Amino acid sequence: MKKSDFLNELHEFLEIESVESFNVNTNLINLDEYDSLAIMSIVAFIDEKFSSKLTSNQLAGIVTIKDLIELVGNEKFED
Amino acid sequence: MLDLIGKKILISGASSGIGRECAIFCSKIGATLIIIGRDKSRLQNTLDSLSGKNHIQLLLDITDFESLESVISKAIENIGKIDGFLHCAGIESTVPLRSMNAKKYRELFSVNTISALELSRIISKKKNINPNGASFIFISSVMGILGASGKVGYCSSKSALISASKAMAVELAPKKIRVNCVLPGMVETEMTKKMILELPTESAKEIKTKHPLGYGETIDIANLCAFLLSDLSKWITGTELVIDGGYSCQ
Ligand SMILES: NC(=O)c1ccc[n+]([C@@H]2O[C@H](COP(=O)([O-])OP(=O)(O)OC[C@H]3O[C@@H](n4cnc5c(N)ncnc54)[C@H](OP(=O)(O)O)[C@@H]3O)[C@@H](O)[C@H]2O)c1
Numbered sequence: 001m002k003k004s005d006f007l008n009e010l011h012e013f014l015e016i017e018s019v020e021s022f023n024v025n026t027n028l029i030n031l032d033e034y035d036s037l038a039i040m041s042i043v044a045f046i047d048e049k050f051s052s053k054l055t056s057n058q059l060a061g062i063v064t065i066k067d068l069i070e071l072v073g074n075e076k077f078e079d
Numbered sequence: 080m081l082d083l084i085g086k087k088i089l090i091s092g093a094s095s096g097i098g099r100e101c102a103i104f105c106s107k108i109g110a111t112l113i114i115i116g117r118d119k120s121r122l123q124n125t126l127d128s129l130s131g132k133n134h135i136q137l138l139l140d141i142t143d144f145e146s147l148e149s150v151i152s153k154a155i156e157n158i159g160k161i162d163g164f165l166h167c168a169g170i171e172s173t174v175p176l177r178s179m180n181a182k183k184y185r186e187l188f189s190v191n192t193i194s195a196l197e198l199s200r201i202i203s204k205k206k207n208i209n210p211n212g213a214s215f216i217f218i219s220s221v222m223g224i225l226g227a228s229g230k231v232g233y234c235s236s237k238s239a240l241i242s243a244s245k246a247m248a249v250e251l252a253p254k255k256i257r258v259n260c261v262l263p264g265m266v267e268t269e270m271t272k273k274m275i276l277e278l279p280t281e282s283a284k285e286i287k288t289k290h291p292l293g294y295g296e297t298i299d300i301a302n303l304c305a306f307l308l309s310d311l312s313k314w315i316t317g318t319e320l321v322i323d324g325g326y327s328c329q
Pocket of ligand 1: 091092093094095096097098115116117118119121122139140141142167168169170171190218219220221262263264265266267268269270271
């Protein structure tokens with residue numbers, strides 16, 4: 001998957017409106033929209049797109065979208 | 080005295096968790112079983128743990144609706160007419176509404192709900208059911224009468240079982256078939272271990288503290304199911320029995 005597509009889909013999916021720019025360096029945990037429901041949504045989103053199940057412990061360690069991409073596996077993305 | 084001596088009982092979801100414990104316990108108190116699951120080695124493991132003889136195991140995807148009837152009827156021909164059906168097979172899902180879609184609803188309803196109704200249809204046929212009466216139990220969930228974030232699909236699939244059991248209780252009463260739902264709170268099984276790992280840590284902690292008596296054990300559910308399958312419960316039909324360590328009374 002292209003990183004830009006991933007970002008667009010995630011942006012729409014999480015219904016992010018609180019920041020102007022949404023990029024790999026965006027700090028997820030500071031977003032107004034990043035609550036427990038958003039975490040469940042990310043688990044479902046990653047499962048659907050990459051057939052991989054993240055645990056809440058793994059997600060607790062991420063700060064930026066770059067971290068999320070690394071967690072999923074950089075090799076699964078194109079620039 | 081509680082016993083299931085001489086009773087033939089079909090149990091779905093017997094390869095794991097609640098279904099496995101129910102199978103082991105029912106066999107211990109005298110029942111002969113048809114046990115159903117998809118995972119060969121885990122189902123064999125249940126079979127090896129059963130007391131008594133002549134049990135049948137069926138490796139079967141219960142959403143394979145085309146072949147369900149022929150496979151089930153054949154097993155019943157071998158074992159004899161059925162006195163009890165316990166539907167424990169089910170899948171869990173914690174997915175927010177915005178991430179749900181028709182495919183996910185279909186999957187949940189196929190395993191949790193439609194399979195229970197289809198199996199009931201097949202088992203309640205005259206040629207398959209004990210003419211002196213029988214007991215059907217669907218394992219629903221407290222989530223069938225309550226709500227929680229991320230549970231729109233799961234709750235609705237479990238709630239549908241409750242209303243279906245009431246309609247079925249009325250319709251099948253002339254055949255002396257009783258139909259009830261069991262609604263467990265959180266019981267430690269493969270399913271819930273997986274679910275807890277996926278939940279945000281605070282949500283998982285919150286669920287635990289909401290159970291005044293702590294999490295349940297599979298044997299707690301097996302005890303209730305054995306009672307509902309036995310003649311001790313012969314006047315109980317069309318109802319839902321909550322068994323949740325106090326989760327829903329607050
Ligand atoms: N544990 C709880 O806290 C809890 C609370 C309330 C309600 N419940 C309900 O209780 C039931 C049992 O839960 P559990 O915790 O014991 O779950 P579990 O350990 O995950 O066992 C689920 C069982 O369902 C079977 N199954 C799933 N899909 C199937 C399919 N398509 N065809 C045939 N079999 C299928 C599995 O068989 P294979 O693995 O062989 O495929 C397994 O035997 C479920 O309906 C669940 O919703 C559980």
